[in-house]
Amino acid sequence: MDPILLGKGLTDDVAVTLLPKYGNRHGLVAGATGTGKTVTLMTLAEGFSRIGVPVFMADVKGDVAGLAVAGEGGDKLARRAAEIGVADYAPAASPVVFWDLYGKLGHPVRTTVSEMGPTLLARILELNDTQSGVLDIVFKLADDRGLLLLDLDDLRALLGVVAEERKAVSAEYGLVSAPSVAAIQRALLRLSRDGGEAFFGEPALELADLMRVNHDGRGVIGILAADQLILKPRLYATFLLWLLAELFETLPEVGDLDKPRLVFVFDEAHLLFDDAPAALKQRIEQVVRLIRSKGVGVYFCSQFPDDVPDDILGQLGNRVQHALRAYTPRDQKAVRTAAQTFVPNPKLDVAAAISRLGTGEALVSTLQDKGVPAPVQQTMIAPPRCRMGAISEPERMQVRAASPVGMRYDTPVNRESAAELLAARVQAASTQADAPAARQDGEGGFGQKVHEFLFxxxxxxxxxxxxxxxxxxxxxxxxxxxxxxxxxxxxxxxxxxxxxxxxxxxxxxxxxxxxxxxx
Structure with missing residues (x-):
């Protein structure tokens, strides 16, 4: 299988490529704002799509959506492609499906409360350890009583039951305090106000729809609209982490393949690890290390390499480092860290080169034969064939209209779950309590009072x-x-x-x- 051309090495005048069989060994794309990280991600996504590998990536600034539309071309891009050695370069669009947690710029992405689980949900809600423990009890109670937790209404209803039966629940599952229940309810109110209400429900996202290949054998690129979602960093990071965990838990072991089954791009990766508890970081490390055997490649994108913890950074075999400007001590440290992560090249001073890189240039090292990292190359990145910029609303609507999954997700479904079952039980109990009162009404109730008043x-x-x-x-x-x-x-x-x-x-x-x- 032909390798994915990333660009041309200026250090040794060689083609810099990524071998498909090592595409599941994960990667990192780093660099300061405006140095070309997004264009590199688009080039990577197009390369994987052309060899039949589906890609899922977030569109934080709105310009990744340009993958769905053919580029304008032009002499400048044509000369650059020819200089790099891109064969038969021509503007072309990629097969794209738009997704959006809010359902505005793409198909709604939903999951159920049960699928999210108490650990990730507690992180979204920003709960402390005590409140997280109460949430664990709520999920356990739902399992024991056979209640489905699909949307936030179900969770609210069950919290009401826990509050009402607090003494009995505390005796069986552990201490549940009224302030903790109230804190969770307030956190749900904030999540609902931030738009999280639309995220929980059905139909839930099926992973198979992220791993589609079109009729031409090209991998479909799923693009998550995240320009508004990124304003809620906890929700953004937790959603992508949930999706990664679902892939890990659902997909079977496949070992080493000729190419990945899916490439998952995590933009603004530092949000995943900010304020994350140690247990969660350990879980992320475990998923990243083991998901390779499921045929999934994970590519992190951030400004600095040290935004990713060392234990995870060591798992990333394919590296693309754009320019870093060493204006501050933090930047200077980041430059040294980035330089130390590459295999040295005697012809290149990596630390000095990082500060001198121009826009569209990067230091690149990928895994080659037998999984050995190639020496770092100062590389001119190949231009993508799509539009390098945002698309118009009519163009987006046209892509959505041709989507193969629109009919499945655009209409929400609200089936019977915890909220409905608990409401029905309350109604049944109320009706049963009203029955003796109705009988008494005939014998000694309202009618009897009227009779007594008259007679x-x-x-x-x-x-x-x-x-x-x-x-x-x-x-x-x-x-x-x-x-x-x-x-x-x-x-x-x-x-x-x-x-x-x-x-x-x-x-x-x-x-x-x-x-x-x-x-």
């Missing part, structure tokens, strides 16, 4: 009935005596009056009994 309570009705009976007896006795006297007079004598009163009382009680409901 009185049973106690009041009994009192009224007792009064009525007493009144009946009193009235009946009077009326009965009057009636009896009348009857007695009619019958005659004292005897007639006695029996007439008894008869009169019976008559009146019978009549009043009918009035007051006696049977």
């Amino acid at each position: 009185g309570t049973k106690r009041r009705q009994g009192a009224v009935e007792a009064v009525a009976k007493q009144t009946a007896r009193n009235v009946g006795g009077s009326i009965g005596r009057s009636v009896g006297n009348s009857i007695g007079k009619s019958v005659g004598g004292k005897t007639g009056g006695k029996y007439g009163g008894q008869i009169g009382n019976q008559v009146v009680r019978g009549v009043l009994g009918q009035i007051f409901g006696r049977r």
Whole structure:
């Protein structure tokens, strides 16, 4: 397989190339702002794409998107290409798919809360150790109760459960304090305000869509729009680290291949390691060291070589160092560090050359036969065939319209998960609690109160009935005596009056009994 031409060595007048079979040995592109790092990355991406290797890279400034459009050409670029020895140089576009966490400049990139995991999520949320421990408990509780954590609503709902059942959860999983839960909820609010709400959900990104090859056999270049994302450095760095970890955990072991299965470019690499805890740095080192056997090459891009920790820097076999201006003690130290990372060339003073490099020139050393680093060469970098600059909105829309994955990711999906299940359980419990109240409403609830208002309570009705009976007896006795006297007079004598009163009382009680409901 033909090597990837990076440029022409000015030191020994030789072609400087990168062998595809060592493309998975990782690399570093470093240099000060404005020295040509982005153009070098575009040349690398085009070279890998032409041999059928997919590439994923971030577009921090907006000019990497030019890979999707053919360059303007011109005599100057043609003369440079001819001087370097680029065969049949002609402007050409590369197959590109645009991605964007916010879904504005490309297809939305989503993952689920469960896939992100508590460790990386805690770093995005900037939690301390205690709060991170509570987040670990939340994820464990979700697993034990069979609840899917897909989006931030699911995580909020489960945090509510933890807060409500804090004593029981603390007894089973470990101490959970109300301030820690509140701190996580506030951090989620900040993440949501920064646009992280759109990042968590479905359909989640499938790694196979980052490893596509088009019908011409060229590797598709995935470009992540990061001009706004870079303003949230924790989110930017953690997303790319998550993606790298997903590749490591998902892809099978393939050993050494003729060419990489994927090349992953990590621009602004210093953001990955700033304020990263020791455990996370160790994890990054492990992934970088072992992902080579998965067929993935990782290329870091930053201003200074020492932005990358030494343990990881030692894993990077292919080096491209653009100019560094030694204006400050920090710059002078960086120059010495960069010079020490290259295989010496007797014809070149590396430390002095780093400060004298012009735009579009770099010190390059790549792995050659048997994986041995070649002596460093002062190199004129080959020009890319694409546009070296930003593209217009209509051009971007045209590329998106022809994308093979647009239909899969452009429409969000919200399936049943923790938030919906917990809400349904609360609703079911509320309905069950309302059922006895509804039965009571018929027997002694609102309807009973209306009945009592109109007709009185049973106690009041009994009192009224007792009064009525007493009144009946009193009235009946009077009326009965009057009636009896009348009857007695009619019958005659004292005897007639006695029996007439008894008869009169019976008559009146019978009549009043009918009035007051006696049977």
